[in-house]
Amino acid sequence: MIRKSGICDLSFAPNIYLYGMIISAVVAVGSNNEIGAKGDLLWVLPKDMAHFKNITWGHHVLMGRKSYESIPAKFRPLVGRTNIVVSRDATLRYEGCKNVTTIEEGIKFATDNGEEELMIIGGGEIYKLAFSLIDRIHLTRVHHSFPDADTHFPEIEKDKWETVSTELIKADEKHKYDFEFIELRRK
Ligand SMILES: NC(=O)c1ccc[n+]([C@@H]2O[C@H](COP(=O)([O-])OP(=O)(O)OC[C@H]3O[C@@H](n4cnc5c(N)ncnc54)[C@H](OP(=O)(O)O)[C@@H]3O)[C@@H](O)[C@H]2O)c1
Numbered sequence: 001m002i003r004k005s006g007i008c009d010l011s012f013a014p015n016i017y018l019y020g021m022i023i024s025a026v027v028a029v030g031s032n033n034e035i036g037a038k039g040d041l042l043w044v045l046p047k048d049m050a051h052f053k054n055i056t057w058g059h060h061v062l063m064g065r066k067s068y069e070s071i072p073a074k075f076r077p078l079v080g081r082t083n084i085v086v087s088r089d090a091t092l093r094y095e096g097c098k099n100v101t102t103i104e105e106g107i108k109f110a111t112d113n114g115e116e117e118l119m120i121i122g123g124g125e126i127y128k129l130a131f132s133l134i135d136r137i138h139l140t141r142v143h144h145s146f147p148d149a150d151t152h153f154p155e156i157e158k159d160k161w162e163t164v165s166t167e168l169i170k171a172d173e174k175h176k177y178d179f180e181f182i183e184l185r186r187k
Pocket of ligand 1: 026027028035036037039040041064066067089101102103121124129
């Protein structure tokens with residue numbers, strides 16, 4: 001049973017059969033797939049932070065060591081979620097996290113714990129490594145380009161992904177840019 005996704009047709013998600021769960025990416029990108037610069041995000045968008053929390057709540061979230069370290073200390077591990085941190089350093093121990101040395105080990109941990117939708121939450125290296133495994137993308141598209149970015153999400157080829165839903169949020173005093181919540185499923 002898929003508890004949080006509310007999806008009935010799972011034909012887009014072969015990982016259900018391989019791992020007993022959907023594997024999703026949750027990411028916010030600029031107009032050119034930018035996701036970060038100098039170890040940090042490129043924008044402050046409170047409604048996107050709330051959206052991220054809502055989507056990932058109750059799930060296993062898998063991230064690279066650098067993304068984990070980019071979360072302000074008082075907010076990590078991310079509460080209400082099982083944090084899995086990937087590092088090549090097998091001696092690394094972040095309190096309150098599952099520390100793994102491969103993405104596959106993280107996937108197995110989530111499967112063994114009965115997860116139904118594993119959330120890959122970054123950053124650039126981990127999205128790139130996991131991209132071929134991803135069934136679904138919870139994408140936030142920020143309608144602005146950020147030339148100083150040094151980290152990017154892989155190209156999302158239009159013919160390989162189906163748009164399931166979109167919601168446009170207009171800029172306001174707390175949100176400098178227009179942005180859009182988009183759900184994509186692999187075709
Ligand atoms: N816009 C968004 O939605 C979003 C989301 C997340 C992050 N970000 C941004 O992305 C940037 C961070 O991304 P990043 O690409 O620099 O780093 P990252 O993907 O978060 O983490 C990279 C680390 O993952 C580990 N790793 C990578 N490949 C591995 C492998 N094959 N096996 C085991 N471990 C492996 C390594 O850790 P060790 O060095 O410890 O071995 C590596 O240094 C930041 O700017 C952050 O703000 C943006």
